[in-house]
Amino acid sequence: MRIGYLLPDPGIGIFGSKGASVHAQEMIRAFRALGHEVTVFCTKRGDRHGDPSTVSVPADLTDLPVFVLPVSGVKGAAAREAAVVGVAVRMAELAVEGDFDLLYERYSLFSTAGADARRRGGAPLVLEVNAPLLSEQKVHRSLHDESAAERATRESFAQADLLSCVSAPVAGWARQVLADDAGTDDRTPRVRVTPNGVDPARFTSPRPDRQHPSGAAPSQPAVTIGFLGTLKPWHGTDLLLRAFALILGEEPEPRLRIIGGGPERLRLESLSAELGIGERVEFTGPVSPAQVPQLLADLDIATAPYPAPSNEAEHYFSPLKVYEYLAAGLPVIASALGELPQLLDGRGEAVGTPEDGDPAAAMSAGITVPPGDPEALAEAMRDLIGDSSRRAEMGAAGRRLVEREHSWVMRAQSVLAQVPTQKVAQR
Known part of the structure; x- marks a missing residue:
């Protein structure tokens, strides 16, 4: 199976040092260990865009196809949020062009990349949800356009075939978002808990x-x-x-x-x-x-x-x-x-x-x-x-x-078992 891995969060480099970078690399490793091909679309390679000293590419991922759509050169929350929206649009276009069998996106505020690609290309979408970002962003960071963030979250959740949530509290929050949005679609995505793991x-x-x-x-x-x-x-x-x-x-x-x-x-x-x-x-x-x-x-x-x-x-x-x-x-x-x-x-x-x-x-x-x-x-x-x-x-x-x-391969197997194996009707 060909998997398009979407990482639109401008705070996470695919080859950075944060725990989120480790999580992304490990899920990709697990998919590859199960025999699947993975292509990555992200906003930066390392912890800081354009700084190769913050990039650490593991030896077993040197052949990983990575396409970078940077969120750079912007100042202030408003400009940054608008830049993420623009990057997500382009990321969706590339994902559709890639004609993948599965889309796997790490949930990010202001991004509907996976949802747009899912709607236009028909590939099943797994949305990995690692935090209740709407509330977290308001407490720990700045959030300029709250209503736009909410709309993007609701659209992404509604289009997903599976919401893979890192813990029971996150799954509960995701179900509440879906419940609040009830009636806007004729389907409800599956919600499951997929804790972290290790290799x-x-x-x-x-x-x-x-x-x-x-x-x-x-x-x-x-x-x-x-x-x-x-x-x-x-x-x-x-x-x-x-x-x-x-x-x-x-x-x-x-x-x-x-x-x-x-x-x-x-x-x-x-x-x-x-x-x-x-x-x-x-x-x-x-x-x-x-x-x-x-x-x-x-x-x-x-x-x-x-x-x-x-x-x-x-x-x-x-x-x-x-x-x-x-x-x-x-x-x-x-x-x-x-x-x-x-x-x-x-x-x-x-x-x-x-x-x-x-x-x-x-x-x-x-x-x-x-x-x-x-x-x-x-x-x-x-x-x-x-x-x-x-x-x-x-x-x-x-x-x-x-x-x-608790191996990552076990985590990947359990996620893939919950999603359709063929492209689904566009909606």
Whole structure:
């Protein structure tokens, strides 16, 4: 099957370093692994348009056909929004000319690229929805023409054959948008939850020294705690620093590595100095997806310390970093939000039940703590720092879990199983 992958979001480069770039690359890899041909239409290759230093093309994607329609040279929200609309029109034209068997679009404000191409060319459309962008944009960024954004969202949702949503809260939001728009069409798209995943083959086995029992030789390296992700306020990295300050000075003395860059870096570095932990904290800055497996292999404990939202529905993420932590064989400490308790604590089918008499199949892959609580986070870190056997057991359980249930190929298979296999009547 020939798949046209549409990425009209001007904030995401197909070969950039953001989690969204990783997500796009992994779904493309999965489609290709299943034997499909993929062509990409996007607004930029790297994190910044025209800056080759922000482009990191993985070796296995060097042959990927990529067509760039830039959103560049514009200033202000109004001009940027209008530019996205124009790019989406051209992207739809190219998608129709490509005569694809399937269109797969990452939902973006102001884009109806997939909907226009679907209506004109008849190829089935999967719309991947990773966030309730209308509300998110108003809270965290600027939104000039709200009514145009709403119209584009409703049109894209109505034309899609499948809305593939990253979490249950996002799926609920998508269903509400469709319900509010009821009566404008004679059909309702399918809505399904497709959480993030991971390619376990990209990640190495745990370091041998993680397997040492408690009380290992003095030459054993200091325990390194890590965080991976873009440094944004809603990732809770400041909470991690405060929790780390509570355990510094205890034996064995740990280290903290913050992997990734972002707008919060200077504030977080200042906070580290203020807390007196600067010498024990390393900020790597931005890293390419290709660097991530080795950087995780050098950790002993991984964290996802999300702050407390005003309500549970606000935590609509399916944290990509957590799946990568698990694939790297790392024990995880995460805030008890969204899917994370079920994924990590051994509750429900997400972690699995013993198979073939193997009780280890249902072992916990991590620890969850109350969100926004640095004291609880510090206590969980203490527990794992002092128990290397438990770290090794959790890491092994997490690795088994993602191999069994959470690969990107499994995600792609489940999405493709939900869409028509032939072109459909135009509407």
